Amino acid sequence: MKIVVVYGGKSAEHDISILTAFSIIKEIYFEYYDVQPVFITKEGTWLKGEPLTGPVAFADALKLEEAPEAHFATKEGEQSTGVMINPCSIKDEDTVVFPILHGPNGEDGTIQGMFEILDMPYVGCGVLASAAGxxxxxxxxxxxxxxxPQVPYVPFIKTEWNEDPEAIYNRIEGTLLYPVFVKPANMGSSVGISKADNRDELMAAIEEALKYDRRIVVEQGIxxxxxxxxxxxxxxxxxxxxxxxxxxxxxxxxxxxxxxxxxxxxxxxxxxxxxxxxxxxxxxxxxxxxxxxxxxxxxxxxxxxxxxxxxxxxxxxxxxxxxxxxxxxxxxxxxxxxxxxxxxxxxxxxxxxxx
Ligand code: ADP
Ligand code: MG
Ligand code: MG
The missing domain is CATH 3.30.470.20 (ATP-grasp fold, B domain)
Structure with a gap:
């Protein structure tokens, strides 16, 4: 059986994904599985690396940790080992996908939808749970x-904010007390999140969060x-x-x-x-x-x-x-x-x- 480890990705959590992928690859039972690394660059290009088979290959993977992307760049002066692929070409018999991607496009149900369409088993939550989570x-x-139980919150979308910011302030200030936390609805690793102690900070925090998503949630800070x-x-x-x-x-x-x-x-x-x-x-x-x-x-x-x-x-x-x-x-x-x-x-x- 083959495990296709998909990692990297376009999200802000690209680097963390690489670290995780290498931790996981090292610990997959090489007695049972071959590993096919598939790396998604920050630009969104899918690269297929050399398959890892047996203890020697896994030991090599261990060394990659120092320069994780090296597997797909040059190996001590050699040419790139990564081959650009069409994402759908990962479909194969006896394959399980291990998507190790955080944030939008990786953890939000989009890539899970692709695995569903390809009819492949994959690790972790499905489309609904990924999107809802x-x-x-x-x-x-x-x-x-x-x-x-959860803290009180006020959700809104960018269009509502653009049309009537005063109404949004009123909803927030009518429901919550400062400090509040302003968050883009779809993100992770604290990206785009700020704490606001007053209306000026609230405005700046909303503008910041809107850089990442059109859906915003403001929460009671505790x-x-x-x-x-x-x-x-x-x-x-x-x-x-x-x-x-x-x-x-x-x-x-x-x-x-x-x-x-x-x-x-x-x-x-x-x-x-x-x-x-x-x-x-x-x-x-x-x-x-x-x-x-x-x-x-x-x-x-x-x-x-x-x-x-x-x-x-x-x-x-x-x-x-x-x-x-x-x-x-x-x-x-x-x-x-x-x-x-x-x-x-x-x-x-x-x-x-x-x-
Ligand atoms: P992410 O998905 O990016 O991890 P979180 O909702 O967990 O987003 O927020 C990131 C961090 O911000 C939390 O771990 C916490 O330290 C702080 N934080 C978030 N919401 C609140 C809140 N309502 N009150 C106090 N601290 C908060
Ligand atoms: Mg999170
Ligand atoms: Mg969190």
């Missing part, structure tokens, strides 16, 4: 439907701990122990997360047993609310008085060896290698059940 407005509406729970399964799910993202700064933005590394992961989180129990229950409920498959990481806010609010679900969470999702499962009893294998098996199970 990515869109912060749609997911909030689904969470509301199943009674999950002072809370950030705790996360992993979900693994298809129709029947398991939840992981709960972890905490311990922040040295109030707002955990892209730079803090990936550049300055000012966050540490506390696993398991130091929270009361009842809170952890509730969080795990909510994480499973959220997974079902979006019709999840394979994996999600569900993120929550926890206030000082132990009130829990769901923040979001991520359908392709960070997945390097140092990322929260695999570390949560390691603590729960599934190591990285077996987690990757379980995801491949879940993809096959889901595919076979449909056929």
């Amino acid at each position: 990515m869109d912060k407005i749609a997911s909030k509406q689904l969470f509301q439907q199943v009674g999950l 002072d809370a701990r950030e705790i996360e729970c992993g979900v693994l399964g298809n129709d029947d799910v398991n939840t992981s122990v709960v972890g905490e993202v311990v922040k040295e700064v109030g707002f955990y933005d892209y730079n803090e997360k990936y550049v300055n590394n000012t966050v540490t992961l506390q696993i398991p989180a130091e929270i009361p047993e009842e809170v952890s129990h509730k969080v795990r229950e909510y994480a499973a409920t959220a997974f079902k609310a979006i019709d999840g498959a394979g994996l999600t990481r569900c993120d929550f806010f926890l206030t000082e008085s132990n009130e829990i609010y769901i923040n979001e679900v991520n359908t392709m969470p960070g997945f390097t060896e140092f990322s929260m999702y695999p570390l949560l499962w390691a603590e729960t009893g599934i190591n990285y290698k077996n987690l990757v294998e379980e995801l491949i098996q879940l993809a096959l199970k889901r595919y076979n059940e449909k056929h």
Whole structure:
């Protein structure tokens, strides 16, 4: 069997995707599978690399980590090993796709739709769950439907803002108290998100968010701990122990997360047993609310008085060896290698059940 690992991509999370892809490739059981790396450049070109077969090839993949894109550029002066391909040409017998793409076009159901049309098994959430999980407005509406607690929010679209900003200010200020968080509905890794403490900042934050999406959500800002729970399964799910993202700064933005590394992961989180129990229950409920498959990481806010609010679900969470999702499962009893294998098996199970 062959695993087609698709990574890179046009989104702002291109580099994180590369790191994740190499962590995963190293841990795929080479005894069972060949790996076909498929790299999507920042411009959106699909490149097919040399297939990786057996322990030597996997050891080579390990070395690639230092210059991940090297696999597709020049290998010590040699010509490029990457061949430009038509995305649809990845269809093959006995193939499972492992899409390791974050953000728009990767985690939002679009590429999942392509795999559906190609009729290929693929790891992770399907079209609906990916789209619903990515869109912060749609997911909030689904969470509301199943009674999950969340902070108050005001959604709107660009056209409404352009036509009558005053009406939008009134809706926001009539529902929320400063500080508020302004977010593009479809993004990740804090891209386009800002905190606003007053109307001037609110205006700037909205203009910033509109650079990334025509759908915007403004949320009540809260002072809370950030705790996360992993979900693994298809129709029947398991939840992981709960972890905490311990922040040295109030707002955990892209730079803090990936550049300055000012966050540490506390696993398991130091929270009361009842809170952890509730969080795990909510994480499973959220997974079902979006019709999840394979994996999600569900993120929550926890206030000082132990009130829990769901923040979001991520359908392709960070997945390097140092990322929260695999570390949560390691603590729960599934190591990285077996987690990757379980995801491949879940993809096959889901595919076979449909056929
Ligand atoms: P992303 O999908 O980009 O991770 P999030 O909704 O998780 O977007 O927001 C990114 C970060 O911004 C959160 O991890 C948290 O630190 C902060 N944040 C977001 N919403 C709020 C809020 N309502 N109150 C306080 N902090 C928030
Ligand atoms: Mg997210
Ligand atoms: Mg988040």
